[in-house]
Amino acid sequence: xxxxxxxxxxxxxxxxxxxxxxxxxxxxxxxxxxxxxxxxxxxxxxxxxxxxxxxxxxxxxxxxxxxxxxxxxxxxxxxxxxxxxxxxxxxxxxxxxxxxxxxxxxxxxxxxxxxxxxxxxxx
Numbered sequence: 001x002x003x004x005x006x007x008x009x010x011x012x013x014x015x016x017x018x019x020x021x022x023x024x025x026x027x028x029x030x031x032x033x034x035x036x037x038x039x040x041x042x043x044x045x046x047x048x049x050x051x052x053x054x055x056x057x058x059x060x061x062x063x064x065x066x067x068x069x070x071x072x073x074x075x076x077x078x079x080x081x082x083x084x085x086x087x088x089x090x091x092x093x094x095x096x097x098x099x100x101x102x103x104x105x106x107x108x109x110x111x112x113x114x115x116x117x118x119x120x121x122x123x
Contacts, residue, residue, distance in 0.1 A: 033069065034058055037088035040071070040080065049073055056085060 033056045040052045057070030060079050068079035089112045096108050 033082075033085070037090075038071075038085035039088055040073075040084055041086045042084050046078075049078075053088060054085075 036056050038054055038056055040049050040054060043050050052073055054071040054073060057072065060066055060068045060070060065079040068081055069085060071078050071080050071085075092112045094110055094112055096105050096110060099105050
């Protein structure tokens with residue numbers, strides 16, 4: 001896997017938890033996730049943006065983009081569906097499992113770090 005990304009088989013918490021699933025951002029108590037950090041996932045029309053870490057902006061309230069969240073990537077504004085905003089898990093605990101390239105790391109408890117991906121514009 002990529003450094004800083006969780007392998008598909010990693011699970012949260014201590015020892016015997018069940019395998020984790022993707023955790024999309026969903027509206028909180030106030031109906032907004034504004035200001036939270038997220039990772040862009042599942043984008044088909046702009047796949048190059050997948051994996052980018054963004055700050056969630058205001059929820060769009062009118063027009064055909066209503067219900068989506070504003071995000072900025074490289075100075076460009078986008079309106080993203082909640083299903084394309086996976087919660088940033090930096091600081092959470094996980095246990096590695098299912099690693100093929102480094103099986104010696106399976107079972108190791110880790111703290112999820114910040115994800116830093118260099119885009120094509122960075123050198």
